[in-house]
Amino acid sequence: MKFTNKEVILFDLDGTLIDSVPDLATAVNHMLNALHRETFSEDTIRYWVGNGAQVLVKRALSGQTEIDEKLDPTLFEKALDIFLTFYGENLCIDTAAYPNVSTTLHTLKEKGYRLVIVTNKPFDFVGPILEALGLDGVFDFWLGGDSLEKKKPDPLPLLHACEHMNVSISQCVMVGDSRNDLLAAKNCGMQSVGVTYGYNYGEEIGIYDPTFIIDDFSELNALL
Numbered sequence: 001m002k003f004t005n006k007e008v009i010l011f012d013l014d015g016t017l018i019d020s021v022p023d024l025a026t027a028v029n030h031m032l033n034a035l036h037r038e039t040f041s042e043d044t045i046r047y048w049v050g051n052g053a054q055v056l057v058k059r060a061l062s063g064q065t066e067i068d069e070k071l072d073p074t075l076f077e078k079a080l081d082i083f084l085t086f087y088g089e090n091l092c093i094d095t096a097a098y099p100n101v102s103t104t105l106h107t108l109k110e111k112g113y114r115l116v117i118v119t120n121k122p123f124d125f126v127g128p129i130l131e132a133l134g135l136d137g138v139f140d141f142w143l144g145g146d147s148l149e150k151k152k153p154d155p156l157p158l159l160h161a162c163e164h165m166n167v168s169i170s171q172c173v174m175v176g177d178s179r180n181d182l183l184a185a186k187n188c189g190m191q192s193v194g195v196t197y198g199y200n201y202g203e204e205i206g207i208y209d210p211t212f213i214i215d216d217f218s219e220l221n222a223l224l
């Protein structure tokens with residue numbers, strides 16, 4: 001079984017194309033240290049990634065995935081600023097593309113697919129990371145979590161990407177590691193691929209009903 005009549009492939013970034021948690025965790029702990037607060041392991045922080053930088057910082061200050069509703073707004077603003085500044089200066093120290101990502105993206109491009117990134121990560125961080133990993137030439141377009149007024153799991157960024165690329169929803173596929181990607185796809189009737197190796201809050205990706213599930217990025221070659 002494989003997809004038919006697809007033209008544009010939408011990719012999530014963190015947990016799908018790149019393992020960015022090592023650098024995100026360093027930046028989170030730098031921020032927590034600066035504010036004299038308890039730090040956390042990379043394994044714990046991995047559960048907090050997926051809804052963008054603001055939610056990540058709120059979860060870190062709350063010490064759990066569930067955000068503390070009584071979080072002091074001044075503390076949050078200060079924490080966000082420390083996090084964004086440090087992360088922006090240390091984007092690609094221990095971040096790496098997952099196995100077979102680069103070769104598979106190049107193969108898909110050679111087959112004629114146009115490739116797009118739809119991430120919840122702030123837009124300004126995306127280009128420098130792609131450049132550092134040698135992936136910047138492969139994509140036609142990308143959207144960050146702050147590019148539009150709503151982010152995944154809202155379908156808005158996926159719909160915007162389709163419109164920008166001048167294709168219909170049925171001509172696109174969303175490839176992602178988290179429920180945010182698969183729910184965004186489901187919310188606009190787009191087919192999807194769930195990857196099992198990324199970050200999904202400790203949940204099996206299959207729960208969110210992707211069209212196909214893959215354990216390795218190169219398996220896309222057989223689906224497209």
Ligand SMILES: O=C(O)COP(=O)(O)O
Pocket residue numbers: 012013014015049050051052053056118119120121122178
């Ligand atoms: O930055 C995040 O929280 C997640 O980013 P992603 O949408 O690329 O997984």
Ligand SMILES: [Mg+2]
Pocket residue numbers: 012013014015016050176177178198199
């Ligand atoms: Mg992701």
